[in-house]
Amino acid sequence: MEQSSFVHSVKVPKLYKVASKTLQSIESHEESFKGAIFAAKHPNKKALTALISTSLQRSEEINYLIKKSKILEKEQRIESQLPLVKILITELLRGKLVDNQRQAKPILTVLKYKEAMEKASLKFSRKPSNLEEKDTTIMVEKPRYVRVNTLKMTVDDAVEHLLNEGWIEKPYDTTGELTVTDFSRDDVVDNLLVFAPKQTFYKHPLYLNGTFILQDKASCLAAMALKPRTGRCVLDACAAPGMKTTFLSSLAGTDSRIIAVEKSAKRCNTLKEMLNQYGCEFVEVLNQDFTEVDPLSYEDVEYILVDPSCSGSGMYGRFDVPYQDGSKQDRLHSLSFYQQKVLCHAMKFPNVKRIVYSTCSINSEENEDVVSAALSFAEMCVKCDFDNDRTDGFFIAVIERIRRGG
Known part of the structure; x- marks a missing residue:
């Protein structure tokens, strides 16, 4: 008896499903790139990182292909799956989307437009702005x-x-x-x-x-600049995903009290996972907005790391996540306002001796302007950049309390 060739519903590969959710969280600015990758539930982080990076780097081209092929207009069922469509088009551009009938429906749908997208991709690559970018961009690799x-x-x-x-x-x-x-x-x-x-x-x-x-070298410098003494209380004000918290744990030691604060419940779970993975179970985790933490309830806090959400403009190989409404300057203003709020709140802790404010941004609105708004700007700050230091672009300011008089 001849076996039927009918194929029941085929599932979308897990890598593509996870990548689409990760891409969505990054494009909506819900998560940073690093935070979203770490939080993603997929064992092959290398493959996931490569896929997401390519999708973001080629986002302008992918949007162009979607528009020219009219795939969303003609295939209304997948309109609600736009992040997945972008991931599948990324794989198409990378030559990794296999053209056969034993595929999930979304993959077969995108493959229907393969020829149209290949033609559109050729036109996109010939645009003067893209040719100019390719001719002038020189990538030097980071260690x-x-x-x-x-x-x-x-x-x-x-x-x-x-x-x-x-x-x-x-x-x-x-x-x-x-x-x-x-x-x-x-x-x-x-x-x-x-x-x-x-x-x-x-x-x-x-x-x-x-x-x-x-962990990038520049990112390590923030914890080093705080220089927490062993046996003291250290607070990480904006802790997730937790790289700097784990380093603070190593520097301060298990005899110290370390408090990690994170306002997002989702990112807080990611933070707990990282702390457990790296043997930092002794760290206290608060799922709370740092600006709502009562300083008088933590009179033993002597060291505070303030590393708030930022634009990430200093990250090596940085690709700008598109803002659909063109509100990039509004986003910077919003970030700067919150960054200043967090830093000023850290200064309210009655016995804090040293505060380190850091960002992986090269924008003065998020760096010097924030610090100078909080206090008379001191010279104890460090800037890192790839050209001089072979690291991500980073800003670090050290603020110390000096008690005068008797």
Whole structure:
């Protein structure tokens, strides 16, 4: 008896479903890129990151293809699945969308417009603005930074582990290039290791057990600048996804009281997952807006890290997430207002000795303007950028309380 070739409903691959939800949260500015990737429930973070990055980088082209192909007008059933459509078109542009009948309905629908989109893509690539951008853009690669989680292993033991695997340790040199078998100890951050660009660690045992944390050098400097003493109380005001909180935990030690505050319930769950993954179970987590935390209820707080939501304009290889209504300046104004509010609230804690304010932004509206609005601007600030420091663009200001008189 001949077997029927009828195919029952085929599910959309999990990678595409997760990617579409992640893309939506980033485009709606609900989550930062890093926060959204970490919160995504998918085991292959590398594949997810590559897919989302490409979709955002080529967002203008993807919107152009959607408009020219008229896919949303002709296929009204998928109009409500726009983020998924964008992800599938991204895969089409990457040549990874397989054309066969044993596919989920949304994939088959997008493939119907393959020829129209390929023609539109050629026209898009010939637009003068795109040719000019391609001719003038020069990408210099950033090193891979790996922070050793000293709650799990000492730096010396981690280095010995690498040497036993066949890696070669070289002196730190900002001008030298590391090969795929080389690494160096960073010259500023004691527990940071530097590897060749694009070096992957997603399957490395020390990454899987929480010893290796992939964190940019500039991001590490904020926690270092706070310099929390062991046995004291440290508060991270805008903690999720938790990279800086985990570093503060390593610096302050398990004898310290560490409080991580996060107002979003969703991001708070992400924060708890990261703290558990990296052995920071002793950190207290508050699911609350920091500006509503009563300073008098936390009189033991001496160190506060203020790293609020920002535009992320300093991130290496930054791609601008489009604002549908053209309100980018309004968004900056809104961010700046909240950033100033958070910083001023941190100053109300009665016994706080040191506050570090940081952003991964290069916009003065989010940096110098915020600090100068909160107090007379001091010179204790640091700026990092890729051209000079081979890091993300970053701003860090250190504010210390000086008690005068007797």
